[in-house]
Amino acid sequence: MARRLPKSERSPSPPPPPPGDQRDAAIQELSKGSELATQLMAQLELIPERELDGRRDDALANVRSLSMSLSSSLYALRSERREHYYCGSSSSSGGAGPAAVTSVSGAGGARKTKRRRGKHGEELIETVFITTTPENDGFHWRKYGEKNILNSEFRKLYYRCGYSDERKCQAKKYVQQENNKHPPEFRVTLTNEHTCNTVFQDQPSSSSTNSQVLDFTKASISSSLMDSHVGTPILKEEEEEEVPSIDESTRIMSTIMRNYGSYGDYDESSPQPWNGAGWK
DNA sequence: CCGATTTGACCTAA
DNA sequence: TTAGGTCAAATCGG
Numbered sequence: 001m002a003r004r005l006p007k008s009e010r011s012p013s014p015p016p017p018p019p020g021d022q023r024d025a026a027i028q029e030l031s032k033g034s035e036l037a038t039q040l041m042a043q044l045e046l047i048p049e050r051e052l053d054g055r056r057d058d059a060l061a062n063v064r065s066l067s068m069s070l071s072s073s074l075y076a077l078r079s080e081r082r083e084h085y086y087c088g089s090s091s092s093s094g095g096a097g098p099a100a101v102t103s104v105s106g107a108g109g110a111r112k113t114k115r116r117r118g119k120h121g122e123e124l125i126e127t128v129f130i131t132t133t134p135e136n137d138g139f140h141w142r143k144y145g146e147k148n149i150l151n152s153e154f155r156k157l158y159y160r161c162g163y164s165d166e167r168k169c170q171a172k173k174y175v176q177q178e179n180n181k182h183p184p185e186f187r188v189t190l191t192n193e194h195t196c197n198t199v200f201q202d203q204p205s206s207s208s209t210n211s212q213v214l215d216f217t218k219a220s221i222s223s224s225l226m227d228s229h230v231g232t233p234i235l236k237e238e239e240e241e242e243v244p245s246i247d248e249s250t251r252i253m254s255t256i257m258r259n260y261g262s263y264g265d266y267d268e269s270s271p272q273p274w275n276g277a278g279w280k
Numbered sequence: 281c282c283g284a285t286t287t288g289a290c291c292t293a294a
Numbered sequence: 295t296t297a298g299g300t301c302a303a304a305t306c307g308g
Binding site for chain 3: 144149
């Protein structure tokens with residue numbers, strides 16, 4: 001095959017103009033949301049287990065995820081505000097680091113930022129955290145690769161900002177499933193901050209052709225996370241019935257948020273590795 | 281038709 | 295040499 005043209009262009013092109021100041025409003029809203037999620041968590045904890053028919057823990061896990069997502073967005077916005085481009089050199093981590101994130105306890109709370117060398121020695125900041133909802137960070141990601149990782153049961157998925165071309169945004173995201181919990185947890189690694197200034201706003205869908213921004217019910221995670229070497233006979237199928245999963249849980253959360261108290265029809269089935277069905 | 285995803289080959293740091 | 299990361303043609307799907 002004659003694929004792979006010579007690398008014609010790899011533009012280290014200059015960053016786009018600094019983002020506007022709608023950001024502050026967004027940050028405020030996200031902060032509010034974050035606080036509310038925390039409150040909701042506390043409220044859930046007060047509800048006796050049996051009133052929720054044993055599903056309180058799921059609900060709690062979901063609220064945590066929600067909180068985590070809000071935090072991610074907040075983090076992205078805040079750090080972007082301090083230093084718009086280039087995670088590098090002068091950096092940063094000191095100021096815009098995870099400290100800016102609302103703390104989330106329990107599973108999926110940890111978040112680390114570390115410095116690394118990029119391909120050609122340039123310095124880059126890498127933020128790593130565990131989450132059950134890798135898709136909910138408000139950015140538009142485009143998948144560009146997937147790899148089996150040595151000694152890991154799960155594949156690693158590679159995403160770059162959906163605006164990497166048109167806006168020269170260098171942000172990247174690596175997602176790797178960590179375990180088979182229910183819901184499964186994912187290790188998310190973010191490198192390079194977004195320079196595209198496109199956290200989803202009010203009406204994402206209306207943006208016609210311009211590729212949609214991820215909202216809480218959509219994501220571009222591939223369907224093959226769970227398929228990998230080690231004998232785990234995980235179902236690798238194209239179309240089974242819909243397996244309620246991460247996406248399910250986020251949808252459920254919005255249900256909860258709407259009618260607080262009625263924890264509708266969360267049908268917990270298949271504690272299997274998430275296959276991303278329904279995410280697309 | 282066009283944008284997104286898949287997937288195997290290629291690149292490169294370790 | 296190898297594993298991880300990236301590229302881009304092929305394919306999918308709305």
